[in-house]
Amino acid sequence: MAGLRNVLLVEDDAMIRDMYRLALADSQYVVEVADSAEETYAKLQTFRPDCIFLDIMLPGSSGLEILNELRTNPKHGCLSTKIIILTNLAQRNVADNAMSHGADGYIIKADILPKDLPRVVQSLEEE
Amino acid sequence: MGEEHNTSEQEGFISRILHLFRPKIATKIFIYFLIIALVPLMTVSYVLVVAANDQLLKSASKNQQTLAHDLARRVDNYLAKSINLLAFEGRLYAANNFKTEEQLIQSLKTLFTQNAALQQVLMLTNDGVQRILTLQEDGEIKVEILSQNEQTGTAQYTEAIAFMVGKPYFISPGRDKDNIPRLTLGIPILKKYAPPNDDLFVSQKGETVNDLHGAILGYYDISSLWESVLSETAGEKSYAYIVDNSGFLITHPDQKFLFSHAEIKDTEAVRQFLNGDLSTKQTISEKNEEVISTPFKTQTNWAVIVQEPVSSIYASVNSYIQMSTTVGIVAVILSVLAGLFFSRQLIRPIKQLSIGAKRLGRGEFDQQINVKTRDELQELANTFNRMGMSIKKLISDLQTNNLRLMVEQAKLNNIISSVSDGIIALNAKGEIVSANPPAAKLVGTEPAMLEGKLLSDVFAWEHDEQRFTPDLKTVGIHRHTDLVLKRGSQVAYLDIMVAVLENQTGNVASIITIHDQTESRELSFMKLDFVAIAAHELRTPLTVVRGYLDILNSSAASKLNLFQLENLQKAIVGANQLRELINKLLNIARIERGDMEIFIEKLNLSKLVSENVEQHQPVAVQKEQKLSFNAGTAKDIYVPADTASIVEVLNNLIGNALKYTPKGGEIKVTLTATNNYARVEVKDNGPGVPNDMRDRLFTKFYRAERSLISGSRGTGLGLFISKTIIELQNGTIGIEPDQGHGSVFYFTLPIYDPARDDEQIAKNTSGGIRGWFKKRPTS
Numbered sequence: 001m002a003g004l005r006n007v008l009l010v011e012d013d014a015m016i017r018d019m020y021r022l023a024l025a026d027s028q029y030v031v032e033v034a035d036s037a038e039e040t041y042a043k044l045q046t047f048r049p050d051c052i053f054l055d056i057m058l059p060g061s062s063g064l065e066i067l068n069e070l071r072t073n074p075k076h077g078c079l080s081t082k083i084i085i086l087t088n089l090a091q092r093n094v095a096d097n098a099m100s101h102g103a104d105g106y107i108i109k110a111d112i113l114p115k116d117l118p119r120v121v122q123s124l125e126e127e
Numbered sequence: 128m129g130e131e132h133n134t135s136e137q138e139g140f141i142s143r144i145l146h147l148f149r150p151k152i153a154t155k156i157f158i159y160f161l162i163i164a165l166v167p168l169m170t171v172s173y174v175l176v177v178a179a180n181d182q183l184l185k186s187a188s189k190n191q192q193t194l195a196h197d198l199a200r201r202v203d204n205y206l207a208k209s210i211n212l213l214a215f216e217g218r219l220y221a222a223n224n225f226k227t228e229e230q231l232i233q234s235l236k237t238l239f240t241q242n243a244a245l246q247q248v249l250m251l252t253n254d255g256v257q258r259i260l261t262l263q264e265d266g267e268i269k270v271e272i273l274s275q276n277e278q279t280g281t282a283q284y285t286e287a288i289a290f291m292v293g294k295p296y297f298i299s300p301g302r303d304k305d306n307i308p309r310l311t312l313g314i315p316i317l318k319k320y321a322p323p324n325d326d327l328f329v330s331q332k333g334e335t336v337n338d339l340h341g342a343i344l345g346y347y348d349i350s351s352l353w354e355s356v357l358s359e360t361a362g363e364k365s366y367a368y369i370v371d372n373s374g375f376l377i378t379h380p381d382q383k384f385l386f387s388h389a390e391i392k393d394t395e396a397v398r399q400f401l402n403g404d405l406s407t408k409q410t411i412s413e414k415n416e417e418v419i420s421t422p423f424k425t426q427t428n429w430a431v432i433v434q435e436p437v438s439s440i441y442a443s444v445n446s447y448i449q450m451s452t453t454v455g456i457v458a459v460i461l462s463v464l465a466g467l468f469f470s471r472q473l474i475r476p477i478k479q480l481s482i483g484a485k486r487l488g489r490g491e492f493d494q495q496i497n498v499k500t501r502d503e504l505q506e507l508a509n510t511f512n513r514m515g516m517s518i519k520k521l522i523s524d525l526q527t528n529n530l531r532l533m534v535e536q537a538k539l540n541n542i543i544s545s546v547s548d549g550i551i552a553l554n555a556k557g558e559i560v561s562a563n564p565p566a567a568k569l570v571g572t573e574p575a576m577l578e579g580k581l582l583s584d585v586f587a588w589e590h591d592e593q594r595f596t597p598d599l600k601t602v603g604i605h606r607h608t609d610l611v612l613k614r615g616s617q618v619a620y621l622d623i624m625v626a627v628l629e630n631q632t633g634n635v636a637s638i639i640t641i642h643d644q645t646e647s648r649e650l651s652f653m654k655l656d657f658v659a660i661a662a663h664e665l666r667t668p669l670t671v672v673r674g675y676l677d678i679l680n681s682s683a684a685s686k687l688n689l690f691q692l693e694n695l696q697k698a699i700v701g702a703n704q705l706r707e708l709i710n711k712l713l714n715i716a717r718i719e720r721g722d723m724e725i726f727i728e729k730l731n732l733s734k735l736v737s738e739n740v741e742q743h744q745p746v747a748v749q750k751e752q753k754l755s756f757n758a759g760t761a762k763d764i765y766v767p768a769d770t771a772s773i774v775e776v777l778n779n780l781i782g783n784a785l786k787y788t789p790k791g792g793e794i795k796v797t798l799t800a801t802n803n804y805a806r807v808e809v810k811d812n813g814p815g816v817p818n819d820m821r822d823r824l825f826t827k828f829y830r831a832e833r834s835l836i837s838g839s840r841g842t843g844l845g846l847f848i849s850k851t852i853i854e855l856q857n858g859t860i861g862i863e864p865d866q867g868h869g870s871v872f873y874f875t876l877p878i879y880d881p882a883r884d885d886e887q888i889a890k891n892t893s894g895g896i897r898g899w900f901k902k903r904p905t906s
Contacts, residue, residue, distance in 0.1 A: 088670060
């Protein structure tokens with residue numbers, strides 16, 4: 001339980017972002033948010049997350065591009081950070097694409113509830 | 128080939144000349160007439176003149192030869208006669224015929240009567256006496272007799288005698304002090320004469336001084352020799368003169384010339400003779416005239432030169448030339464007149480045609496060209512008139528078509544300018560003929576500004592960071608995706624379709640359709656389709672609704688009264704239903720397009736069904752229904768299947784059973800397995816499905832009547848989706864025949880077979896559980 005405390009939530013939709021932050025904060029996670037690739041990279045300079053929830057449909061660079069950047073560019077310090085895609089895109093090929101680019105999980109937002117997020121983080125810790 | 132080349136070169140030359148002068152047709156015809164009239168005339172005239180000249184020359188030559196021969200004979204006779212007269216006196220003297228000196232003088236005097244030209248006779252004898260008889264002007268003959276003692280002529284005598292040695296006679300032409308021609312003839316007086324013979328010159332040679340008795344010399348005035356000897360036979364136009372073998376002029380018909388010219392050896396005709404050439408020649412006469420000249424040699428080695436002026440010989444030819452010239456001029460005049468007449472005749476209809484053509488050019492298609500020549504020209508004029516009518520009709524058709532085209536064009540323009548894709552029309556050179564606003568907007572300008580510009584100048588497309596230029600030559604439709612068009616800091620991502628068209632005349636034009644993919648580039652990058660986007664867009668607000676409802680439910684439930692709580696629950700149920708609906712619609716859309724995604728894995732079916740039944744227990748409890756699951760001996764049954772989709776089928780079948788079975792009903796879920804198939808059965812004791820509806824139960828948007836009776840709601844999509852899912856995974860789905868109490872739905876799936884299924888399972892990289900996927904263990 002001691003491992004994954006810091007969570008970065010990358011989500012451009014303010015309502016959804018607040019919703020998940022609320023749920024995660026309720027479970028005692030330290031949550032930082034970003035709404036774009038640029039803000040994500042900026043946040044990562046000062047904040048070291050244990051787990052990143054990453055939306056795909058973002059303005060500018062997509063979540064998949066961010067994923068690729070984080071997994072290939074060591075300067076962000078996220079080569080082995082847990083990254084979970086959190087999106088409403090339910091295409092299996094998109095999910096496969098994300099997995100093959102190094103995502104640890106793929107969540108369809110409409111199919112889960114905010115309170116499920118802490119459980120997801122927990123399941124990652126158990127591995 | 129070479130000849131053709133030559134011919135064409137000649138034609139080229141002729142046409143250049145013609146081009147230089149630009150003669151009108153009339154002039155050409157005129158020239159042709161002249162040529163036709165003159166060429167044969169000239170040719171015949173030329174040939175005749177040449178032939179006549181030749182003939183005349185031959186005949187003149189022959190005449191001259193004859194004449195010269197005749198004249199020479201005459202000269203010879205004259206000289207022979209004169210010499211023989213002298214010689215006769217010599218013989219008489221030698222034969223001692225003269226008894227006295229008186230008799231001798233008397234005999235000598237007769238010489239003057241026999242030859243009018245004789246001026247003086249000189250007789251020397253070896254007794255030293257010299258007799259000089261001189262014809263005086265009064266006709267008297269003066270006689271001088273000089274004895275040896277008193278005469279001074281001893282030396283003269285000796286000289287003459289010495290001169291005579293070895294000669295039968297001598298002839299010496301000369302001139303007196305007045306330059307009048309004189310002829311000196313001399314004969315030797317021999318001691319002994321041979322008998323006379325028939326030779327023309329009978330005189331005999333004195334071989335030595337001792338053979339000689341003396342000599343007789345005669346001096347002749349031959350100034351009138353020509354008249355007396357030659358004139359009567361000289362031709363009308365020709366004449367003759369005589370020179371000796373040193374070019375000394377002896378006689379000449381022209382006395383003036385004769386007296387003024389003693390030696391003419393430089394004259395060409397004379398030189399010819401002196402060179403030994405006796406043929407007839409055209410040459411330059413002693414008077415510097417062009418003449419035909421024939422020399423003939425006399426026995427005294429003189430030359431009789433007969434000559435006739437060339438002009439006189441050719442006089443007849445000249446008259447012929449004059450005549451043919453006259454005829455030629457007449458022919459030319461006639462040709463000119465005929466040429467003018469015919470060319471005008473020929474030109475008039477052509478002119479009319481020309482005027483007609485000009486009018487046609489101005490657009491007067493109605494005019495009629497009136498040519499009545501009853502030949503090809505009339506035919507041409509008629510064709511012309513018909514052509515005018517055809518053109519008129521064509522133009523009217525064209526105008527109609529043009530109008531129609533303009534309407535079509537306007538329509539097309541409206542369409543083009545209203546579509547959101549960029550459209551550019553290009554000509555064969557790659558220049559923009561027209562462009563619509565979206566196309567212009569891509570490069571930040573107006574359509575009008577693009578017209579006439581080269582496509583490549585305006586649209587600097589890149590593909591894979593390389594400059595990209597579409598092929599505008601190959602006819603067909605070419606598609607290019609992922610093109611990048613940079614404008615300042617803006618980047619547009621484009622798909623283009625290039626349609627290269629070829630019209631009937633072989634001209635190539637292109638139409639480029641540009642689809643701006645910039646906005647949906649992210650989606651295309653992820654290979655998303657419309658349904659996925661729609662689903663995504665619907666899900667986002669749904670996520671918010673469901674999320675906040677749940678937060679409300681878990682955090683604020685204790686603060687709500689029962690009524691509020693019930694309402695909250697209803698909202699949550701509705702949101703869930705919405706979620707199911709969206710998923711179903713998405714699935715339907717995928718099925719419709721034939722790309723339902725199935726990710727086969729090795730699935731523990733008994734475990735899955737068991738879990739699913741448990742998840743439905745809350746609903747069953749709520750409806751006071753009894754929901755049970757019985758796997759019997761079929762524990763840990765594995766099937767190759769897509770977990771999420773099988774969950775959906777179970778949700779559907781169990782959900783339906785719960786939904787359509789009245790309160791207090793019973794739903795039994797059982798799992799059985801044979802060697803090949805696993806079978807899941809959902810049995811209820813509800814109202815059942817009427818037989819006539821069973822066939823349509825698994826079709827899209829079908830809902831059994833009972834649902835209306837029971838008031839349940841549903842889309843009727845579930846069974847259709849389930850059928851598709853199961854059949855995609857090589858299973859069967861259906862409803863058992865009506866037993867009169869409830870209904871039995873079932874589905875089967877093939878049992879997992881490693882040999883058959885592992886390969887397909889290996890392709891699946893992400894394991895799925897409802898709601899989220901986790902990375903599969905790599906082992």
